[in-house]
Amino acid sequence: MNSILNTFSPLSKDLYNEYRGQVMVEALATQKVLVIGAGGLGCEILKTLALSGIKEIHVIDLDTIDLTNLNRQFLFRMKDVGKYKAEVAAEFIMKRIPTCKVIPYTKKIQEFPISFYQEFPVIIAGLDNVEARRWINRVVIQMVQRDENDKVIDDTRHYLIDGGTEGLNGQARVISPFETACYECTLSQLPKQLQYQMCTIASTPRLPEHCIAYAYEILWSKEQPNVKLDKDNFEHMNWIYQKALERSKQFNIDGVTYKLTLGVVKNIIPAVASTNALIASICTVECFKILTGNGSQLNNYIQWYGQNHQTGVGINVIQQERLEECTECSIQTLEILVKRTDKLSVLLTQLPPDIELCSKGQTLITNNIRRKQGFDHILEKTFQELIDEQLIDEKTALKAFDKNKTINVRINYE
Ligand SMILES: [Zn+2]
Structure with a gap:
């Protein structure tokens, strides 16, 4: 696209700019974008894409709408509780912006063939779990094809933009397969879930969380050995809460509440609508840059801290390093x-x-x-016959593909 624009450079600046604008609008209007997830982040992403001139959006989410979603997932209303998020979101956007077509899917991402994903130059993921991220990361890597010199064929590269939020903090990254680090490359950098030392929980609790963890980790299996704890069952959670409360009184600890009990057991971090809006807008701007070929991409990871001890808020952009032995994007020889x-x-x-x-x-x-x-x-x-018949080239490595990756096979002759 840049090359078309360059041919206009001798013309007047106004004409050039007008043309440039047209090219950009057209680029947005003629390309399809896939959004995975129609939750907090997904609602924001869908809205921004549609209002910015994207004409066809596909959205996948197999979740249904829960009452507790309504405070921030603004495409949903009370009457929608129980319906599929993807379907309600699609309907809402199309009603509000009739020029935009939104196609919803209520299946698992793993149920679509690769050919489905191949239709989208950009996939934006607003997911809430590591497994789904790893899966879609593998898909964008698999879609890349290489020429005989092992160079990535640019047209076959699909971009993954991955956003995530946790309370006041959020992050977004652009994954350009074989160019930037992939999701798998950085998997070891994932923060470990907050865990309390077992000995503290069992003998020297100091925090209300320790009392709750004691009731949850130790007492439940001891006193209810045959019942599997259901974190969504009020009676079960109330049992944990009451036991934690008893223990907190024993140790003179304040602060055990039912809400905190849910938080500790479910490892809940409250969702904040404004963080979703911020991260979604970063994701969509990166999507526009890719689709229009304008501006350079985020390279490749941005962290936003809505809460920072020293400066109040913080922002950090880093280029994640590719892992040499990455199981997804390294080229093994x-x-x-x-x-x-x-x-x-x-x-x-x-x-x-x-x-x-x-x-x-x-x-x-x-x-x-x-x-x-x-x-x-x-x-x-x-081998000599294969070389003579030009079926293999003596100097070029052969390519081997398995389900997951490409391996260069270099044949050396004795
Ligand atoms: Zn990788």
Whole structure:
């Protein structure tokens, strides 16, 4: 897109700017965006995308609307409680902005084929769990294709923008596969959940949280050995609360309430609408930059602290490092030593199972039963024959794909 704009540079600035504006509007109007999650963050993202000129949005969320969502998930009303978030959100946006088409899905993200995700240059995720993030991260990595020189084919790159909030704090990142760190690269940096020392809980409680943790972690299994604790069951939670209260009185600790009990047991951090709005707007601005080719992208991670001990608020932008041994986005190279007179079939024992080995874009070995037939004659060829017939190139590494990643297979000749 930039190249089209450059051809206008000799023209007047006004005309150039007008054209540039048109190109941007068109870029927004002709591309589809996928939003995963129609909760607190999702509502904000959908609204901002639609009001900014995106004409087709797809949204996935399998959750239904709960009464407690209504304070911040502003696309939902009391009458919508119990209905699917994705469907109600889509209906609301289309009613308010008729030029925007929103297509809802109420399935798990894992139930869609890769071809579905391939339609979207940008996927914005407003998810609330690590597993779903890891899954969609893998999808954007899998969609990338490479040319014979192992270079990423740019057109096949899909971007993942991932936002998240926790109370007054939030973060957003842009994942450009094989360019930035992926989600998996940074998994070890996830903050550990707040945990209390067991000995403190059992013998020297000092905080109301310690008393609640005692009732939850120790007393429940001791006194109700055959009942599985249901965190959404009022009677169960009230039992924990009453036991925690007794214990707090024993140790002269104030502050045990039913609300705090829910917070400790469910590890709840209150959702703050303004944090969602802030993070959603960062996500959508990054989406516009990618779709229009204007401006440079966030590289690649931003943290927002609505609460900071020293300065009150804080903001931090860092470039996350790619992990060399990342199981998703590192390119593993396998070195194999053979004789030129060996048959290709010697590789069968040296490659991991369930793999497809390719050379010059053609399959040489596959474990796919349906496709297996027809490869026997190639397996019987020697490496020298394969080189002579130009089926493999002596200097270029072969590519092996398994379900999860690409492996470079470098053949060395004795
Ligand atoms: Zn990675």
